[in-house]
Amino acid sequence: MTIEQLRGQFPILGEKVYGRPLVYLDNAATSQRPLSVVEKWEQITLKSNANLHRAVHKLAADATAEYEGARQAAADFIGAGDAHEIVFTSGATAAINLVAFCFGEAFIKAGDKIIVSEEEHHSNIVPWQMMAQRKGAVLKVLPVDDNGQLRVDMLDDMLSDGKVRLLSVAHISNVLGIVNPVEEIIAKCHKYGCAVLVDGAQGIVHQKVDVTAMGCDFYAFSGHKLYAAPGTGVLYAKKEWLDAFPPYMGGGEMIETVRWTGTTFAKAPHKFEAGTQNISGTPTLVPAFEIATRMREQSIDSEAVAVKDFVYEALKGNPLVRLFGCPDRPEDKIPLFSFCVDGVHHEDLALILDKMGFAVRSGQMCAEPLMDRFGVTGMLRASFAPYNTMEEAQMFINALDKAVKMLR
């Protein structure tokens, strides 16, 4: 597949904004949708829309087959041994909240510890704060160094008292764009009996994930950042955890029998899928996985790497730019660049770039503690997807120069 063919799958990339060609560089916030995803959504909505699992009629059987087919596809995509280890959620946030609640109820008592890293998205901080408060547990923070790399060297000390029950860490930070050494972290944690949740919201997009090889206890990601419909998400959890978890939300679908004397619950994963599910959305994960896989083909990937190297070098070479997240090994960097420009406010830059046709993100990027860590009120972020071309990358660097000149 060529990059032009790939772009042809995403009609929105041909749109204009303010009369200029759109250059979409906010992929870390949400990606665009390919035709195949839209068509899957349309096919289910127009041809086989019915509620799942319960009814005996044809449409319900078709819809259920699509939905459960997506579960198997998700298990295959991330290398889970068993489709029963896949719980569908509305997104990564919902997946993390589910684990924070259920793990907290089942395994956390007063005085226990939870670790999150300093670079986490609010979605991977607040659920743990809420749980810690409820259960009287203590939340500890694994810091990052000045280059934005996790201080994994501090982990043994933090784990050594044996009180840490769970560590939750981003596979790739949505601000720093560095692939974290999750295997090493997991190995250390497991040595001390500490479970690990990997927030894969960005990781699933930029890495080939194999949860079995990685060894994580939980892996969470959203569909919408991976080209699928919004409102879709996946929680991978090892079967022994899911079986030990109490139910999360009560409602239809998650029960076995309901009597006034009490209710028995369905087995995992359905125990965690209360209420009507995202009937048309979740099956769009299947074409999304397909296109994500095709983007890893040599012809596309080599261009993506060239784009990343070009932007990385251009930003590093600009004396006015302070780039956050520069790993020791360049291959650990993904094409996600958060930076400040000396003497220019990130919001002004984003506004000018917007008028030039570039969609970039400015502000705290849902990671206020990390902004505090680096002593800034916000940053500008350009995040690339494999459908972004070298030409777009060059246009971006030129536009950035122009905008900076205008504002300084």
Place this chain on the structure above:
Amino acid sequence: MTLEEKKLQVVEDFSMYDEWLDKYEYLIEQGKNLEPFPEESKTEDKLIKGCQSRVWLDCEMKDGKLWFKADSDAIITKGIISLLIDVYSGRTPQEIANDDFAFLDQIGLKENLSPTRAGGLASMVETIKAKAAEAAAEPKAEAEAEAEVLSAADVKELAPLYENVVLALKQVYDPEIPVNIYDLGLIYEININKEHRAYIKMTFTAPNCPMADMVISEAKTSVEDVPGITGCDIDLVFEPAWSQDMMTDEAKVTLGFDVDLDDSQA
């Protein structure tokens, strides 16, 4: 320049630029014209919530009008707040509170700004309105604080001043009504303090009176011209609302209203 004229001028200024980048250049220039905001005044309570960039806004009441000061760490935001200040500073709280801020739509500020920035603009407008509403409620308290104990000698000295201030107010007309503002019943209160500074509380027949600015400034000048008066502050109030009963009989006759004769003879 009246508020309406000022808004028209801004809309015209903006219409000169077709390109949005040029409009931003214009805003950036506006931002540079802001008078400096002291660093020590950039406190949490002056920070406007709901903006991606930080915006500080402060205001003070002088001569019945609100004067704003502001700053921002982002230069386009600074331009926007500077534009707002340019339009709304030096207006009475009532004028601001009653304004619909619709000119912002006309220059395309609301629709063309990024979602977070549009939210920020809304927060700025809300804050300015809130300050105006607060100030509109305040003059009463201020006047009370100014109240002082007068001796018999003071009163004797002040009495002729009151008569002269009334005469001065009777010189002032709303250009559309052939009755002076005093006989029209627009003057609610006159206070003169020991320093011979006059405090006047007045109203208009309707809150959106287009000539309000002009009439107030004329009244102020007229009163300040009274020998012995050292200054004059005018507060515009709409509580209680003006009604025809507040006119003198003379005014009612001039304007062709029925006069209750029994009442007037009593």
